[in-house]
Amino acid sequence: MRDRLLHWCKTLAKLFVGGVLLVSIGLWIWSSGVIFRSGPAASLGLQTPAVVLGLSGDEAGVRMLISDKARGFAFGVSTDRIGPIRFQHGFVLNALGFTLAVVPRDFVDVDHFISRHLGVVLPYWFLIAFSTYLLLWLCGWLGPLLARLRFSKASIIVMAMILMLFVALNFMPAVRHGRATQGLLGWFNLVAFPEMHGDVLLAYGFPFECLRTAFAGGRRVDAFMGYDLGWRQEKVMENLIVAALAALAVGLVIERLTSNKALPVPPLPNPGRQ
Numbered sequence: 001m002r003d004r005l006l007h008w009c010k011t012l013a014k015l016f017v018g019g020v021l022l023v024s025i026g027l028w029i030w031s032s033g034v035i036f037r038s039g040p041a042a043s044l045g046l047q048t049p050a051v052v053l054g055l056s057g058d059e060a061g062v063r064m065l066i067s068d069k070a071r072g073f074a075f076g077v078s079t080d081r082i083g084p085i086r087f088q089h090g091f092v093l094n095a096l097g098f099t100l101a102v103v104p105r106d107f108v109d110v111d112h113f114i115s116r117h118l119g120v121v122l123p124y125w126f127l128i129a130f131s132t133y134l135l136l137w138l139c140g141w142l143g144p145l146l147a148r149l150r151f152s153k154a155s156i157i158v159m160a161m162i163l164m165l166f167v168a169l170n171f172m173p174a175v176r177h178g179r180a181t182q183g184l185l186g187w188f189n190l191v192a193f194p195e196m197h198g199d200v201l202l203a204y205g206f207p208f209e210c211l212r213t214a215f216a217g218g219r220r221v222d223a224f225m226g227y228d229l230g231w232r233q234e235k236v237m238e239n240l241i242v243a244a245l246a247a248l249a250v251g252l253v254i255e256r257l258t259s260n261k262a263l264p265v266p267p268l269p270n271p272g273r274q
Helices: 002-032 124-139 142-147 153-170 183-192 233-262
Strands: 042-047 052-057 062-067 076-078 091-095 098-103 117-122 174-177 200-204 211-216 219-221
Touching: 002 042, 002 052, 002 124, 124 142, 124 233, 153 233
Parallel strands: none
Antiparallel strands: 042 052, 042 076, 052 062, 062 117, 091 098, 098 117, 174 200, 200 211, 211 219
């Protein structure tokens, strides 16, 4: 009876983790614009007489919010976004895409009102990576998979070159607004002396944009024509994961090809010995 109960619990855990993985991948594709233009934020709100609970997925990750101000005193479910668009009021802690926001008192501004709330953002890279790791462990595939991760010196060198290539591509800016000199010399000037190009908006990051910076009048500016400037830490982690997966895939392919070449050739059958 105990073994059967453990089996069912493990099966339910696999289904739950697999569902989290699929939903996280779907929300990431939907909101990040990887395949098509990003759609509206998927949101779900639950209203109770005491608090309002909000769950949504946007470009930054999965947002969870608890607010103590309910609209009325009835229960209800809503697909509208709950809470502020960005967690930028009160105490905000942001690291590697994780965000913790606490507004202990109601925030009143000239044109808007924000109820006190507690908000948490879990980035997609964490949800996808952790749920994949947990699913492999629950299925018993993690140990055999790690046992195969043994690379020769040649594979390690190629993998290091792949990582260096990704790092170099992340230092190459793309011009989102303004004009820059074309050619190799123009790229060098853009990287080394971006302030020489006048009013220009630069974007860094490969394959996902993770930094925007702007120059106007020969100096760096903090605001530029309504664009969002600065780092997007969750995209930095996504770029690192993509680079690591690309290097790992190339290493596995090289090991597979070299292991096939190293296999001994079976001798041809000799009819005279039959």
